[in-house]
Amino acid sequence: MRSKVSFALMGIVLATGLTACSSSDDGNQEFSSAYIQFYNGSANSALTTMRGTEKSTIRGSSSYGDSTSLIGVDGGFTEIEFFRTDSDDQEVILETRDVDIPNGQKTLVVMTGDFASPTFNEYRFTREELSDHFRLFAMSVVADQSSYDLYMSESGAPFEQANLLATVNYEGFEEMEYWAPDEVDDFNEGSYTIYLTEPGSTDVIFESNTITFQFATEYVLIIRGSSGALQSGVEVDLVLNSSTVSNYDDVDASAQYRIYNSLDNDGITVSLNGNGDTNPSVDLAANSKTDFTEVQFGDYRLTATSNSDATLNFNNRLVTLSQGASKAILIYQNENDALTSLSFNESTQPQVYDKQVVAANLVSDFTDVDLYFVRKDETIESAQYLISSIDFGESKTVTLPSDFYELVAVFDDNEDTQVLLDRTVLLGLNEEINYIITIEESLDSPTGYKISLLK
Template sequence: MLKNNLYPALALSFATAMLTACGGGGGNNNEKSDDVNETRIQVYNASPNSTGLTYEFEKNNETTHIASFITFGDASGLTQVSKNGTHEVTVSGIDANGDREDILEDVEVNIRNDQRNIVFTYGIYPEIALAEFDFNLNDLFDDTMRFLVADFKVNSPGYDVYVGIADEGFSAAELWATSVPGTMFEVGDFETDTYDIYLTSTGTTDILFTAEDVNMEAETGYIIVLRDTFGPSNSGVAIDKMTSSSTVVSYEDAFGAAQYRFMNLIDQTVNSQIVSGDDTYTQDDIAPYTASPYDVVNYNDYKIFLTDESDEEIYRGVVMSLPQNATMGAAIYHDKEDAVKVLTFPESVRQLTYQVDVNFVNLTTDIDQVDVYFVEEGKTIETTPYTFQSVDFEEVETGNLPTNSYRVNVVIETEDHTLEMVYQSEMFDFQDDFNYTMLLYNDPDTPFGYNVMFAGADASVNTLNQ
């Protein structure tokens, strides 16, 4: 069983609360009567460089609600609470030492009776802010949905929001709203349907962003959140669709570009070509044990071709899927039969504060499974909390690591249940301007017979001040 102790994914806990979320990010549940005699809270983290945040609501020194480890672009489920009125909210996250600390303390919010109370955190972490809004569905008619817009993109200029029936094109869309940075508001009630949503510069029809096939077929409220995104996107904006569920449905620009790079783990220089229809892109002279720079390409599904320095084909095959605004890595390596193979996987270029995103890839041909430990000064593999457990051959593990210097230790468990070291790095400085992909491979020239390529992804180019 795989175990990942590097800040595991979303965990939610609730005090004095009963979870009453609908399923599936919008679904087809009828929620029109849900607000009667009920007071509810939902939180959403719009701070793009933040760690996972925990929100604690108190009234008269009594904890009424807790939402734990809400990451950027995620929400808690809409949860019923027993008390309304003024609450104090404390928001905690990770500090520069990797410890949890209070980022906002005792911020007053007014939790209204019989309402859906939505609390947003937004801005550059740790200088974040809190905003609270409320609405209900008490007067929603049959076959209609309530449309709301929230704009929490950093330094947002505001956008005109055009909406049209799916597949009918922008010319058939109508201007429904103009976003107001740092706020949420009700736009109105509309027929339930599947729509396309367009963002333009205010006062123009210059399309900056398109979300296709946004399902709004349930009789409920849909909050369209404008937020930051990372990668080759020109606009730097994406949208999330929120309902009462903790499942947030995200939309990147339907016509956005993608980017990719290769990491060469074989002992020869490689030329690469990716092909899809009329689109062909090349990266030549990828030296052994190096990573190529990212190339920005049209989104599509591409077939990969590799040749050696004599232009002899050494590989063709795997499809690299590059969806809109995606960042993908592709590792070139030898499989257990010594054939050249390619493994593709997503990479993160989101700039974090006090943390880095890390991938670890096991590409050793003679080890089925390894454990990976990130060891700070003064710690050992027995005392560090930062570890990937049981990483199989050709498996990619992903997690978050507090910014610091670590020694990376890779070990295996022998048949007599002792640990054997197969790789140990020098102290390595994990900087929060970078995210990292680490690839374990066979290297007979090293003391243990194995090595790790550290392939940094510069996240500082994804400025949050655009």
């Protein structure tokens, strides 16, 4: 059987360089190229880009919990740098280093720690031609938890029948050993459940939904902390060979929501009830919102009634709150003045350097509203960041750096005449929170419309 291989950290590479085997030592003929991939495991990071200083083919970006695609390059030593872009659109170099990328091997670069002074570690393994089997590697990027016991079971089997694969340490990297090998030592393709406990304990602190390992390739399982508006535990990422990372929350992870009443002159009574659960109703004054409310995940029934006109209401609106999700619910009036709602998931990304801002158009008079984020040295013609064509009752998202912005909402009519709906003063979008922007009707605005910034 293949022995379990442990890959030591390579932090000393900055001073000494790597001493991994060269391409001449590699007997694998199935994968003749060299491969590199970058995973962002720094919980308070910005979008980070990896690029080769001489080979332009090495380039990719990833935010927290994401990876670049697998990049094939010529084998050998290559100088690579990592950088972010600040609010002045200037590159901030985080790290420059020589990386050995041997032919036939995959080099995974993982960024961990505080983004103010991040750590970059390299892990590599020889790629293999697999058939109906997969290999599994595991590591942790949770800095405040030294290690986890990783268990795995066939789908449908309880924890009592799960198999202890390894104790996974922070910044450690190990290949897992299959507990029931057949003609080969690798894992059989199929459906499994992942469990995590504290070392030596049988109290489960994380249980995944069923995970289907359907590709004959190498999987890297990465344990990381949750982020964004709801930070309540750990999550598991599965990194393959693309920029799409499969993320799994604990099956029992909670969810949360907040509700905004966009009506100008009317309070509402609103409730969100689950199957058999009755939560207290909430009275929301005009143009106000609730704080986040944490609840069990599940499907909920949303009801809302105007405090001044009982006929202005809706019942039985479905709102689904998934594990680890944070949802915003906006109450507004549609083109027929009936009460209605719009809901969307809020970002799970860190909001330290980059802001994932959601904007919603609640103005029935205009469709395809453009929202510009104008910095002090810009106009709407030169503004780098905007959300275009937001339909009535629709929300869209933009990612922009932490900075001060004037928000300008514009509608282009059929004659290409721009109608200014509203503009704000310079506002600081620079707190570590999730922002929501709404474009609404307003009796108090000179234009009849207003931009609201919710946080």
